[in-house]
Amino acid sequence: MNRPQNISKKDFQLLQEKYSNLDDVINKINNGYPIQYLIGNVDFYGYLIKVNPNVLIPRFETEGLVEKTIDYIKKMDLCNASVLDIGTGSGCISIVLKKELPSLEVTAIDKSRLAIRTAKNNGKLNKVDINFISKDLFKFNLVNNYDVIISNPPYISPGDKVSDELKYEPYNAIYVLGNPLKYYEEIFKIGNKVLNEKYLIALEIDEDQGNNLKRLAKKYYSNAKIILDKDLAGKDRYLFIINE
Numbered sequence: 001m002n003r004p005q006n007i008s009k010k011d012f013q014l015l016q017e018k019y020s021n022l023d024d025v026i027n028k029i030n031n032g033y034p035i036q037y038l039i040g041n042v043d044f045y046g047y048l049i050k051v052n053p054n055v056l057i058p059r060f061e062t063e064g065l066v067e068k069t070i071d072y073i074k075k076m077d078l079c080n081a082s083v084l085d086i087g088t089g090s091g092c093i094s095i096v097l098k099k100e101l102p103s104l105e106v107t108a109i110d111k112s113r114l115a116i117r118t119a120k121n122n123g124k125l126n127k128v129d130i131n132f133i134s135k136d137l138f139k140f141n142l143v144n145n146y147d148v149i150i151s152n153p154p155y156i157s158p159g160d161k162v163s164d165e166l167k168y169e170p171y172n173a174i175y176v177l178g179n180p181l182k183y184y185e186e187i188f189k190i191g192n193k194v195l196n197e198k199y200l201i202a203l204e205i206d207e208d209q210g211n212n213l214k215r216l217a218k219k220y221y222s223n224a225k226i227i228l229d230k231d232l233a234g235k236d237r238y239l240f241i242i243n244e
């Protein structure tokens with residue numbers, strides 16, 4: 001079979017290695033099914049992360065969140081810090097942090113047991129020791145303290161216009177019902193309970209939510225530095241809350 005135009009040479013080769021009959025596979029891709037689920041893994045920040053329909057496919061923007069967070073952790077001298085990753089999904093954020101800064105102690109939670117199972121497998125695959133826990137953020141009762149909270153929570157409202165591909169990814173990883181900022185507000189409340197005096201909160205956000213979120217963050221962290229940051233496309237995609 002010849003390679004269809006919409007599939008890269010590398011991806012086509014991976015699919016050929018994995019599937020004996022490519023007709024069904026190509027049909028699925030042409031109907032918008034994510035090629036990453038068919039291949040079964042992605043490269044995230046140079047690390048192999050297995051993906052399946054129980055987890056969100058790690059995005060390019062999230063690599064930006066990780067990169068900027070690593071910079072802040074280094075600048076703030078937090079390389080031995082205790083990190084909490086909320087809504088870990090495939091585990092991609094935690095795994096890169098632990099690979100790049102091995103002295104970090106990383107705990108990662110997700111409400112989805114199936115996501116946590118995938119994250120644990122990815123942890124093993126990448127040979128990192130991370131505490132992956134199945135836990136609902138709205139029923140948070142961990143007693144430890146942390147120096148860094150990082151999260152890419154669900155932030156899309158069901159009515160929002162989104163690309164077709166999203167319909168194959170887990171609904172609960174993407175959509176937020178009711179107040180679109182409710183995950184962030186809960187993270188702010190958790191942060192107020194568990195963060196040590198010197199801290200960093202690193203969040204991925206929707207490009208239209210920046211100013212509203214900044215206002216909300218000020219309500220909970222009136223003395224902290226609150227920084228809205230852009231992705232490579234120049235869109236407001238990250239919020240950092242810093243107390244040094």
Ligand SMILES: C[S@@+](CC[C@H](N)C(=O)[O-])C[C@H]1O[C@@H](n2cnc3c(N)ncnc32)[C@H](O)[C@@H]1O
Binds near residue numbers: 115
């Ligand atoms: C946007 S995905 C992010 C996944 C991964 N961190 C990433 O950046 O690719 C949001 C994650 O939050 C999880 N989640 C949704 N509601 C949650 C809740 N109430 N408590 C904990 N995790 C939740 C979803 O299962 C999903 O894995």
